[in-house]
Amino acid sequence: MRVMVVPVLGDQERFKLDRSDDALFYAEPRFVHHLDGAFRARLTALYRQRIPPCAVVLDLMSSWVSHLPEDVAYERVIGHGLNKQELATNPRLDQHWIQNLNIEQQLPLADASVDVTLMVAGWQYLQQPEAIAAELLRITRPGGEVIIAFSNRMFFQKAPQIWTDGGDREHLDYIAKVLVAQGWPPPTIMAESTSAPGPMGWLGAKGDPFFAVIASRPLKPADRLQTR
Ligand SMILES: C[S@@+](CC[C@H](N)C(=O)[O-])C[C@H]1O[C@@H](n2cnc3c(N)ncnc32)[C@H](O)[C@@H]1O
Numbered sequence: 001m002r003v004m005v006v007p008v009l010g011d012q013e014r015f016k017l018d019r020s021d022d023a024l025f026y027a028e029p030r031f032v033h034h035l036d037g038a039f040r041a042r043l044t045a046l047y048r049q050r051i052p053p054c055a056v057v058l059d060l061m062s063s064w065v066s067h068l069p070e071d072v073a074y075e076r077v078i079g080h081g082l083n084k085q086e087l088a089t090n091p092r093l094d095q096h097w098i099q100n101l102n103i104e105q106q107l108p109l110a111d112a113s114v115d116v117t118l119m120v121a122g123w124q125y126l127q128q129p130e131a132i133a134a135e136l137l138r139i140t141r142p143g144g145e146v147i148i149a150f151s152n153r154m155f156f157q158k159a160p161q162i163w164t165d166g167g168d169r170e171h172l173d174y175i176a177k178v179l180v181a182q183g184w185p186p187p188t189i190m191a192e193s194t195s196a197p198g199p200m201g202w203l204g205a206k207g208d209p210f211f212a213v214i215a216s217r218p219l220k221p222a223d224r225l226q227t228r
Contacts (some may be wrong), residue, residue, distance in 0.1 A: 001111050001138060003131075003134040003135060003137070003138050003182075004134065005130050005131045005134045005182065006130060006134075006181040006182055007130055008129075008130050008177055008178050008181050009129070009130070009160075009162055009178075012161060013160060013161050013162035014127040014128070014160050014161070014162070015160060015161045016127065016157065016158060016159060016160045016161070016164075017156070017157040017158075018157035018158055021100070021103075022082060022100055022102055022125070022158065023082055023100055025082075025155070025158060026081075026082035026083045027083070028083075029064070029083050029085040029086045029089075030063070030083075030086070031064055031086070031089070033065070034063070034120075034121050034153075035120070035121060035151055035208050036194075036196075036197075036207050036208045037197045037207070038194035038195060038196060038197055038201070038207025038208060038210075039151055039194055039207055039208040039209075039210055040067055041194075041197075042192065042194055042210045043067045043120065043149055043210070043212075044067050044068065044069055046147065046149075046190075046212065047067065047068050047069060047118070047147070048069045048072065050116070050145070050147065050214070051068070051072075051074065051115075051116050052115070053072050053073060053074060053075075054074070054075050054115075055074050055075060055115035055116050055144075056074070056075050056076045056078070056113065056114050056115050056116075057074050057076070057077045057078070057114070057115065057116050057117075057118065058077075058078045058079075058080070058109070058114045058116070058117040058118070058139070059077060059078070059079045059080065059090075059092070059093070059117075059118045059119075059120075060080050060117055060118065060119045060122065060132075060136075061080065061081060061101070061119050061120070061121075061122025061123075061125070062079040062080060062081045062086075062087060062090060062093070062096070062118075062120075063081055063083070063086045063087070063090065064086040064087070064089040064090050065090060065092075066079070066090060066092040066093070066118065067118075067120060068092050076094050076095075077092045077093050077094050078093070078094065078095055078096065078109070078114070079092075079093035079095070079096035079097075080096060080097055080098075080099060080107075081096070081098065082098060082099075082100060083098075084098060101126060101128070101132060102125070102126065102127045102128060105128050105131035105132055105135060106131075106135060107135045107136075107138075107139055109139045110139070111138055111139065112138075112139065112140065112141045112142065113139055113141070114139045114140055114141065114144060115140075115141055115143075115144040115145075116144055116145055116146070116147065117136055117139075117140065117144075117145075117146040117147070118146075118147050118149075119146065119147070119148045119149070120149045120150070121149070121150050121151065121154075122148075122150075123148050123150060123175055124150060124154045124159045124163045124171070125154075125155070125158050125159055125160075126160070127160050129175075129178045130178055130181065130182060133178050133179050133181075133182040133184065134182040134183075137182055137183055137184055137217060140217040141217065142217055142218065142219045142220065143216070143217065143218075143219050144216070144217050145214055145215060145216040145217065146179075146184075146214070146215050147212060147213075147214050148175055148212065148213045148214075148215075149210070149211065149212040150171065150211050150212075151208040151209055151210065151211065152168055152208070152209050152211075153208075162174060168191065168209065168211060169191075171211065172189050172191065172211055172213060175187075175213045176189065176213055179213070179215045184215040184217070185215065185216065185218060187213045187214055187215035187216075188213070188214040188215075189212075189213055190210065190211060190212040190213075190214070191209070191210075191211050192209070192210045192211075193206055193207075193209055193210075194206065194207035194208060194209065194210055195207055
C-alpha cells in the first residue's frame with residue numbers, strides 16, 4: 001500500500017551542513033556507545049515495560065546494540081541501519097538491511113507486520129521524517145507502537161536545521177507534530193533527567209537526559225479517525 005504523506009517541514013528546515021551521502025559518514029563502523037550508561041539503563045527499563053516477549057520488533061536506525069533487555073526473547077528482531085559491520089555484530093538482530101532513509105523512505109516491510117519499532121538517536125538525522133512516520137503507521141500492527149528515544153547530543157553537521165535550531169522541548173513537540181500529521185494519535189511524551197552511574201551519581205552528577213516519544217496505532221481504523 002502506498003501511503004499519503006502530509007508535509008510538515010519546509011526546505012530550509014531539511015537543510016544540513018554536510019550534504020554528502022550519509023552512507024559515506026557511516027562507512028566505517030563505530031563500536032562505541034552514543035549514549036551513556038544511565039540513559040541506556042532507562043531505555044532498557046522502558047523496553048522491558050512496554051514490549052511484550054511475543055513482539056516482532058523493528059530497530060530502525062540501529063547499530064551494534066539495540067538496548068533490549070538481554071533476558072527477553074522476542075518473536076523476531078529486525079534491524080536497519082547504514083553500517084553493515086555494526087548490524088552484523090548486533091547480537092539481538094535476527095535479520096537486517098541497509099537503507100539510506102534520506103534517499104529512499106519506503107520500508108521493505110509488509111503492512112501491519114511489526115509490533116514495536118524502536119528508533120534511538122536516529123530521528124534527529126531524518127530529512128524526510130513525514131514519509132518515515134507515514135511508513136511506520138503502515139507497517140505497525142493495530143495496537144502496536146513506535147518508541148522514539150533521544151538525548152541532547154548529535155552529529156551536528158548531519159542533523160537537519162529543524163533539529164539543530166531547536167532545544168529539547170522543541171524536539172519533542174516536532175516529532176509529535178510530524179507523527180500526528182501522518183495520522184498517528186497524539187503520542188506520550190517523556191522527559192526525564194538521569195543520574196550518572198556510580199559515586200558521581202551519588203554526589204548528584206547527572207547522566208544524559210532521557211527523552212522519548214511513544215505513539216500507539218489504534219486498534220480499529222474508526223479509533224484513528226476519531227483522534228484526528
Ligand atoms: C547516533 S547513531 C545511533 C545508533 C543506534 N540506534 C544506537 O542506539 O546506538 C545514528 C544511527 O542512525 C542511522 N542513520 C543516520 N543517518 C541515516 C540515514 N540517512 N539513513 C538511515 N540510517 C541513518 C545510522 O545507522 C546510525 O547508526
